[in-house]
Amino acid sequence: MGITIQKILIGLIGATTCMVSLSTSAASLEKCNSAPLVVTKKNVGTVSYFAVNCQKPWDNQTIRLDFNYSHDIPEWAFKQAATYFLKKNVTGFTEKSELNQITQLYRPVKVGDHYSLVYQHENQKLELKLNQKKLGEVRDANANQYFKIWFGSAPFNAKLKQQLLN
Numbered sequence: 446m447g448i449t450i451q452k453i454l455i456g457l458i459g460a461t462t463c464m465v466s467l468s469t470s471a472a473s474l475e476k477c478n479s480a481p482l483v484v485t486k487k488n489v490g491t492v493s494y495f496a497v498n499c500q501k502p503w504d505n506q507t508i509r510l511d512f513n514y515s516h517d518i519p520e521w522a523f524k525q526a527a528t529y530f531l532k533k534n535v536t537g538f539t540e541k542s543e544l545n546q547i548t549q550l551y552r553p554v555k556v557g558d559h560y561s562l563v564y565q566h567e568n569q570k571l572e573l574k575l576n577q578k579k580l581g582e583v584r585d586a587n588a589n590q591y592f593k594i595w596f597g598s599a600p601f602n603a604k605l606k607q608q609l610l611n
Contacts (some may be wrong), residue, residue, distance in 0.1 A: 446514075448471060450599035456542050463599075466549065471601075473497065474496060474497060474507065474508070474509055474592035475495065475496065475497070475498075475499055476493060476494075476495050477494045477495060477496050477499035477609065477610075478493070478494050478499075478585045478608060478609050478610070478611070479491055479492065479493040479494070479609075480492055480605050480608035480609055481605075482512060482514075482605070483605070485605075487516070488515070489514060489516040489518060490513050490514040490515045490516065490535060491512075491513050491546045492510060492511065492512050492513075492595075492605065492609065493510070493511045493513075494509075494510055494609040494610070495508060495509040495510075495511070495564075495571060496507070496508045496509075503589075503592060503596055503610065504589055504590075504592070505566070505595075506566050507563075507565050507566045507567070508563075508564050508589070508592065509561060509562065509564070510560050510561070510562045510592070510595065510609075511559065511560070512559065512560040512561070512562075513557075513558075513559050514554045514555075514556060514557070514558050514559070515556060515557075515559075516556060517536075517553070517554065517555050517556060518543050518553065518554045519553050520551055520552055523548075523551035524548055524549070524551050526594075526601065527547075527548040527551070527594055528540065528545070528548055530593070530594040530597070530599070530600070530601050531544060531545070531548070531591070531593070531594060533597070533599040534590075534593035534597030534598060534599055534600070535587075535590050535593055535597070543583050543585040543587070543588070544567060544571075544583065544585070544587070544588070544590060545580070546581065547562075547571055547573050547583055547591055548582045550573050550580040551573075552575055552580070554575070558575065558576055559575070559576055559577070560573070560574070560575055561573070561574040561577070562574075562591070562592075564588060564589045564591070564592065566589070568584065569581070569584055569586055569589075570582055570584045570588060571583045571584075571585070571589065571591055585592060595608050595609065596609075596610065
């Protein structure tokens with residue numbers, strides 16, 4: 446009986462250690478910059494860029510963008526803009542591309558809502574959360590290319606790109 450309890454305790458300690466190390470690695474992103482999110486000359490919120498190392502290129506590491514909204518935005522606006530900028534920035538992008546699975550997850554936002562887009566470099570996973578609730582994920586070798594909406598050669602807003610990456 447004592448050995449069984451020891452095995453259970455060892456298992457619990459191991460599981461707790463794994464959870465702590467996972468949350469520690471997820472929390473190890475540093476805030477690089479924040480900038481206003483401007484759509485047709487109207488400030489609709491703020492964007493913050495996080496990375497493992499702000500001095501390294503965004504496309505070779507784990508990164509996150511947090512979007513905090515000060516205006517309501519309909520679902521179709523997210524989907525239309527994402528599709529448009531993915532087509533402009535990602536070679537071979539089509540509506541059947543893996544990246545489009547993330548685009549299809551967008552929901553409308555209200556004042557105070559928060560989107561988070563996280564790319565985990567180690568496992569090539571892209572995850573979308575709304576108000577800290579996971580909407581879905583994509584695992585793909587090119588998953589980080591989704592960030593070309595904001596960081597590509599034809600970004601959503603060139604000034605926003607500069608503010609976040611500099």
